[in-house]
Amino acid sequence: MKVKSFFLMAIASSLAVVGDVLPSFARSAVLSTRSTTSWINVRAWPSTTSTIRHQGRAGDRVEIIRDARGNDGAIWHYLKFNNSNAEGWIRSDFVQALPSPSASIPSPQPPQAIVRPEPKTQRLNQEQIDYFVEVAMGAEFGKSSPVVRKWKSDIIVQAIGTPTAEDRRTLDAVVRELRELTGLNITLGDRNANMTIYFVPEPEFRRYEPNYIPRNYGFFWTQWNNNTIYNARILISTTGVTQRERSHLIREEVTQSLGLMRDSFKYPDSIFYQGWTDTTEYSEMDRAIIRLLYRPEIRPGMTQEEVLSILAAL
Numbered sequence: 001m002k003v004k005s006f007f008l009m010a011i012a013s014s015l016a017v018v019g020d021v022l023p024s025f026a027r028s029a030v031l032s033t034r035s036t037t038s039w040i041n042v043r044a045w046p047s048t049t050s051t052i053r054h055q056g057r058a059g060d061r062v063e064i065i066r067d068a069r070g071n072d073g074a075i076w077h078y079l080k081f082n083n084s085n086a087e088g089w090i091r092s093d094f095v096q097a098l099p100s101p102s103a104s105i106p107s108p109q110p111p112q113a114i115v116r117p118e119p120k121t122q123r124l125n126q127e128q129i130d131y132f133v134e135v136a137m138g139a140e141f142g143k144s145s146p147v148v149r150k151w152k153s154d155i156i157v158q159a160i161g162t163p164t165a166e167d168r169r170t171l172d173a174v175v176r177e178l179r180e181l182t183g184l185n186i187t188l189g190d191r192n193a194n195m196t197i198y199f200v201p202e203p204e205f206r207r208y209e210p211n212y213i214p215r216n217y218g219f220f221w222t223q224w225n226n227n228t229i230y231n232a233r234i235l236i237s238t239t240g241v242t243q244r245e246r247s248h249l250i251r252e253e254v255t256q257s258l259g260l261m262r263d264s265f266k267y268p269d270s271i272f273y274q275g276w277t278d279t280t281e282y283s284e285m286d287r288a289i290i291r292l293l294y295r296p297e298i299r300p301g302m303t304q305e306e307v308l309s310i311l312a313a314l
Contacts, residue, residue, distance in 0.1 A: 031060045032096040042088035046076030053088040070173035128288040148302040150259040154185040158193030162198045168246040182294040195232045202237040218249030220257040226299035232257035248278045
């Protein structure tokens with residue numbers, strides 16, 4: 001149930017770095033950790049105390065731009081992620097350089113049959129499936145298996161605390177759009193709510209949700225039985241963020257509490273983007289995977305293999 005931290009906001013890479021800049025050259029590499037599920041911090045400067053700009057995982061392809069010696073005496077690499085174009089510093093023991101391809105003179109090749117590209121609609125469908133698997137299978141926090149989780153019951157959403165008029169307009173719009181995209185009966189109400197949104201200052205979050213992970217300005221926690229979600233608690237900070245950022249957080253946390261619980265570095269215009277953004281509308285990709293989760297063929301508890309099998313049959 002990973003949620004974006006305010007401290008993931010980008011910091012200009014032109015700031016002075018710690019330590020000596022070492023001679024280097026651009027080269028391909030891959031991130032590496034002992035645990036393939038661990039996040040790797042991407043920092044603003046080559047220092048373990050500097051601001052975290054992004055996060056990556058083992059297997060992410062990157063380009064090493066330059067090197068520097070950090071204040072801890074270790075070598076750090078300034079990297080650019082191949083998929084997201086995110087940039088920042090990572091210590092060298094989390095980076096494995098890839099061997100450079102040997103230069104060679106190409107051998108004459110026999111004529112090849114012309115391979116026509118697949119229609120655009122087919123390619124986009126595959127992108128939607130890939131993104132769905134990345135975002136919908138499992139949760140960011142807690143020990144949970146990577147399976148489908150979704151609601152089956154009606155959802156009554158209650159706002160508690162001090163939401164602004166704009167917060168209420170955003171919530172009303174999100175509920176209306178999600179009702180259309182999911183087919184669920186989602187309404188706003190003050191009684192018998194099973195999705196509660198607390199608009200309170202971030203320092204008070206733990207009072208309302210004991211599972212809160214500090215320094216997140218938006219947070220959600222869901223409960224499920226046999227992988228069917230039946231309750232959600234959402235926290236939206238009334239301090240430390242702009243109104244536009246609050247509108248983004250409302251849309252993101254409500255949507256993720258429906259079962260799309262993971263973030264990604266893949267699409268910056270997506271509300272599921274791992275870096276800090278203030279996107280206030282669903283992208284076409286977002287709409288596609290929300291609809292996909294609530295197709296009747298996609299059932300709670302399905303594994304990735306079962307989901308892919310169902311989609312292939314369709």
